[in-house]
Each structure stands twice: as structure tokens, then as C-alpha cells.
Amino acid sequence: MAQSRALRVLIATDTYPPDVNGAGYFTHRLAEGLADRGHRVHVVCPSDEGDPYVRRNGRVMEHRLRSAPIPLQTDMRAAVPLGMGGHIARLVQRLDPDVLHSQSHFTLSRTAMRRGRTAGIPVVLTNHFMPDNLYAHARIPEAMRTAVGDLAWRDMVRVAGEADHVTTPTPRAAALLREKGFAGEVEPISCGIDLERFHPRPAERSALREGFGLPDRETVVFVGRLDEEKRIDDTIRALALVSRERDVQLALAGLGRCEARLRALAAAEGVADRVFFLGFVPDDELPLVYAAADVFAIASVAELQSIATLEAMSTGLPVVVADAMALPHLVEEGRNGFLFPPGEPRLLADRLLTVLGSERSRAAMGEASRELAARHDHHRSLERFEEVYRGLLPAAPRPAYLERLAA
Incomplete structure (x- = not known):
């Protein structure tokens, strides 16, 4: 019975639509796909407006944290660190998710990971990170990019070590993470593609x-x-x-x-x-x-x-x-x-x-x-993430009264 019940999933991400990038799009599709499959999905991410708010977007509940513009970038915002930890801790306590799925090792995502671990929640991390995608945005001079990249990878590997399960989109991305020093297991799970939306005509x-x-x-x-x-x-x-x-x-x-x-x-x-x-x-x-x-x-x-x-x-x-x-x-x-x-x-x-x-x-x-x-049918990817989540659940099901409270 425990294997068939709907899961309560909290997804933490530092980028989410209306941000325009691959990681944000993937996270959005993951949240919507899991919700369409009957799971209770909450997303915690930076506010696109600056001020915090909560809203239901389709079947997904979005918890938007106070944000500020990212220096040198006009199209993205970052969650303000002040008060973030307490906010996420309260959210984790109230939602009592079965699993917390982090989409990066940046500030909001790593804070959510640590708050989840403190609360005894299983944590999954999907890595979309490559320093090459940040050099131009951060105005990193060419001569400093190797050193900055090495520091960024060490930070990413350290945060990834705190997760219970780490995934990447491809075998090459998994190999890269291992090359950068990550000693744990890394599972390639495709970002997936909606074959019905994108079709020949x-x-x-x-x-x-x-x-x-x-x-x-x-x-x-x-x-x-x-x-x-x-x-x-x-x-x-x-x-x-x-x-x-x-x-x-x-x-x-x-x-x-x-x-x-x-x-x-x-x-x-x-x-x-x-x-x-x-x-x-x-x-x-x-x-x-x-x-x-x-x-x-x-x-x-x-x-x-x-x-x-x-x-x-x-x-x-x-x-x-x-x-x-x-x-x-x-x-x-x-x-x-x-x-x-x-x-x-x-x-x-x-x-x-x-x-x-x-x-x-x-x-x-x-x-x-x-x-x-x-x-790369996205239904396959969603099924595999479900299997990963369920594999991290405790052997004994939660008491019925907790299920009613979570609902």
C-alpha cells in the first residue's frame, strides 16, 4: 500500500520560470509531470517579483521567497539569504515531505537540502551545473576561469556529498562529476522530452x-x-x-x-x-x-x-x-x-x-x-524519479494520522 500512495515532494531550485534556462525548464516540467501523476508537489524558489508569495500554479504549489536582482544579470533573481533558512525550515516542518529534490548546489537549494536533512527527510540532488555557463554572466576574466572553475567544482562536490541520491542528465555529465572528485554514486536520468508536444509536422x-x-x-x-x-x-x-x-x-x-x-x-x-x-x-x-x-x-x-x-x-x-x-x-x-x-x-x-x-x-x-x-520520453524519466523517491522512503509507512495531516 505504501508503494502506491501519492508522494509529497518538495522541489528546491534557484531558477524557475519565468527564468529562461534549461535547469529552470526541466524543474518546471518535473514538478508539473509529478503533479499530473497524482503526487502532491511543492516548489520553493526565488520570487520573480521581489516580494515573497505563495500561489497554486495548476497542480503545483509555488513558494516564492524574497529575492533580489543578480548583479550583472537582468533576467534572473536570487533568493535573499536573510531569513531564508528559517523560512525553509518552517516550510519543511509544515509540509513534512516524503522527499526533498534539490536542483542545484546554490544558496536556496543547499539551504533546503540541509534543512531537509536536519528534519530527517531524504534528499535527492540533480546536478545541472557547469562553470562554463557562468563565466560570461559573472564577468570572470579568461585568465581566472580555470581557478574559479576548480573552486566552484569543489564547492559543488562538497554539497553533493550531503545528498542521499545524486542524478545528472547524461552519462557524460555523471562522468564529469566523478572526474571533479565526487566519490559517491551518480545516476544518469535524462531530462526527458514530451514527444506529444514536439512532433513532426x-x-x-x-x-x-x-x-x-x-x-x-x-x-x-x-x-x-x-x-x-x-x-x-x-x-x-x-x-x-x-x-x-x-x-x-x-x-x-x-x-x-x-x-x-x-x-x-x-x-x-x-x-x-x-x-x-x-x-x-x-x-x-x-x-x-x-x-x-x-x-x-x-x-x-x-x-x-x-x-x-x-x-x-x-x-x-x-x-x-x-x-x-x-x-x-x-x-x-x-x-x-x-x-x-x-x-x-x-x-x-x-x-x-x-x-x-x-x-x-x-x-x-x-x-x-x-x-x-x-x-528520452519524459514519462520514463518521471517513472525513474518516482522509483528513486520511493527507494528512499523508510520501510515502515507513516501512521494514518500523519497522512491525514499531510493531505
């Missing part, structure tokens, strides 16, 4: 391009932050080479601090009229961006999984990705796309030309992408 491609203000021609797409670590400049340089042989354009969906520089680069490369900045695309329209394209390209070297690449694959797009970090796990060379050496726009251009060269081959690659994406 080739008959709509021309109409969707028109809807996004794109000319009806071959389209390379990238979805994500327009920031330094994504190396979108390589993709623009590759487009300039590809456009010498094919009538092709690049659609960039997302915002970021590099947008002005990327616009200038497109002009310098002579492809300003072929690079389209779509800006922020609402979540309900995001599947349409992929469906408007012919191929997805990403030059980033700091991906622990790349949800965007999975979304593109689920939509039935061939993918051309940098041979770096976890991206190679998503490509079967020549079957659903190609890898290219990071920082080599000429080779990226060659791979794009190969994909675009034959419509028949491109369609076959798209079908293979969809097939490979099915391995």
Missing part, C-alpha cells in the same frame, strides 16, 4: 515560417540563450559559407547578452538578411519554431544534455552539433545528423551542406532523430 513548414516572419526557404534553427558559451558566432560564420551554395537562412529563438554582437557579426559576414532574431518565444509556441526549420545546429561546448537538441530531434529534425560534452550522446553519426569539431565553422558548414543536400536523406535523418528522441 512537415506539411505546416511553409505556413509556420510565414507566421514567424521568415522567408520560405531552407532554414537552420537554434533555440537557446544568445550567450557566449553557446558559440552562435560559429553558426553565423558557417551560414555565410553555406549560403554561397544554397538559399538558406538561420533562425535564432532566444534572448541574451550577445545579441548586438551577433547582429554585427552577421552584417560583417554579409548575411544580415539571412539571420533572423525571433527573440523570446512563448512556451506554447516553441514547438512551432522547430517545425518551421529543416535542420537544428548547436555549436555550444557546455551542454550537460541539451534539451533544445532533444526538442529538435523529437520534432523530426536532423541535428548538427559540436563534438563536446554530452552532445555526442544524441547523435548517431550519419544516421540522424553529424558532429563537428568545436570552433570549426568550416566543418560545421560542410555538415550542414551534407544534411541539406538531399531532401530524401534529410527526411530519413529526421525520422531517425525522432526514433532516438523516444529513448
Whole structure:
């Protein structure tokens, strides 16, 4: 009976929508997915408004803590440390969760982990962290990045050691954590992809391009932050080479601090009229961006999984990705796309030309992408997290009166 009852899950995260990043999106989907499966889900995260508040968002209860803007970043806020520990301790005591699932080792998440452990609550930690994703935001000089990265990894490993179970999105991300000194077990659990939301719709491609203000021609797409670590400049340089042989354009969906520089680069490369900045695309329209394209390209070297690449694959797009970090796990060379050496726009251009060269081959690659994406069905990921949670529960069920109080 204890194995079939609904679980009470408290998710702690330092980033959550409306923040725009992979970790925030994953956490949101995890919370909603668990709630849809009948579990009682609460999320504690920074307030997007500054002042604290509590609200029910669908089936998920959000506990937003007082926050302040993060220096040098205009699109994210951090929870204010003053009073945070007491607030989270009271929340843990009142909710009495079966498990606390932390999404990072940053201030709010680590505070929740420690308050959970003090209360005897099992703690799961999922690591989405790579220092490379923070260097540009924090204005870390190039010469200091190695030293700062080493310190950041040591801090992360120390916090991870306090969890009862540690997960990462991919085997490569798990290996990286072990390489950085984590001695415990690390389980790869995919972030997952909603195969129903992101699905092929080739008959709509021309109409969707028109809807996004794109000319009806071959389209390379990238979805994500327009920031330094994504190396979108390589993709623009590759487009300039590809456009010498094919009538092709690049659609960039997302915002970021590099947008002005990327616009200038497109002009310098002579492809300003072929690079389209779509800006922020609402979540309900995001599947349409992929469906408007012919191929997805990403030059980033700091991906622990790349949800965007999975979304593109689920939509039935061939993918051309940098041979770096976890991206190679998503490509079967020549079957659903190609890898290219990071920082080599000429080779990226060659791979794009190969994909675009034959419509028949491109369609076959798209079908293979969809097939490979099915391995990452988010229902599988949710089921595995449920199994992890239940495996951490005490052998004896809680008394009935506690169950009634928790309800």
C-alpha cells in the first residue's frame, strides 16, 4: 500500500520560470509531470517579483521567497539569504515531505537540502551545473576561469556529498562529476522530452515560417540563450559559407547578452538578411519554431544534455552539433545528423551542406532523430524519479494520522 500512495515532494531550485534556462525548464516540467501523476508537489524558489508569495500554479504549489536582482544579470533573481533558512525550515516542518529534490548546489537549494536533512527527510540532488555557463554572466576574466572553475567544482562536490541520491542528465555529465572528485554514486536520468508536444509536422513548414516572419526557404534553427558559451558566432560564420551554395537562412529563438554582437557579426559576414532574431518565444509556441526549420545546429561546448537538441530531434529534425560534452550522446553519426569539431565553422558548414543536400536523406535523418528522441520520453524519466523517491522512503509507512495531516 505504501508503494502506491501519492508522494509529497518538495522541489528546491534557484531558477524557475519565468527564468529562461534549461535547469529552470526541466524543474518546471518535473514538478508539473509529478503533479499530473497524482503526487502532491511543492516548489520553493526565488520570487520573480521581489516580494515573497505563495500561489497554486495548476497542480503545483509555488513558494516564492524574497529575492533580489543578480548583479550583472537582468533576467534572473536570487533568493535573499536573510531569513531564508528559517523560512525553509518552517516550510519543511509544515509540509513534512516524503522527499526533498534539490536542483542545484546554490544558496536556496543547499539551504533546503540541509534543512531537509536536519528534519530527517531524504534528499535527492540533480546536478545541472557547469562553470562554463557562468563565466560570461559573472564577468570572470579568461585568465581566472580555470581557478574559479576548480573552486566552484569543489564547492559543488562538497554539497553533493550531503545528498542521499545524486542524478545528472547524461552519462557524460555523471562522468564529469566523478572526474571533479565526487566519490559517491551518480545516476544518469535524462531530462526527458514530451514527444506529444514536439512532433513532426512537415506539411505546416511553409505556413509556420510565414507566421514567424521568415522567408520560405531552407532554414537552420537554434533555440537557446544568445550567450557566449553557446558559440552562435560559429553558426553565423558557417551560414555565410553555406549560403554561397544554397538559399538558406538561420533562425535564432532566444534572448541574451550577445545579441548586438551577433547582429554585427552577421552584417560583417554579409548575411544580415539571412539571420533572423525571433527573440523570446512563448512556451506554447516553441514547438512551432522547430517545425518551421529543416535542420537544428548547436555549436555550444557546455551542454550537460541539451534539451533544445532533444526538442529538435523529437520534432523530426536532423541535428548538427559540436563534438563536446554530452552532445555526442544524441547523435548517431550519419544516421540522424553529424558532429563537428568545436570552433570549426568550416566543418560545421560542410555538415550542414551534407544534411541539406538531399531532401530524401534529410527526411530519413529526421525520422531517425525522432526514433532516438523516444529513448528520452519524459514519462520514463518521471517513472525513474518516482522509483528513486520511493527507494528512499523508510520501510515502515507513516501512521494514518500523519497522512491525514499531510493531505
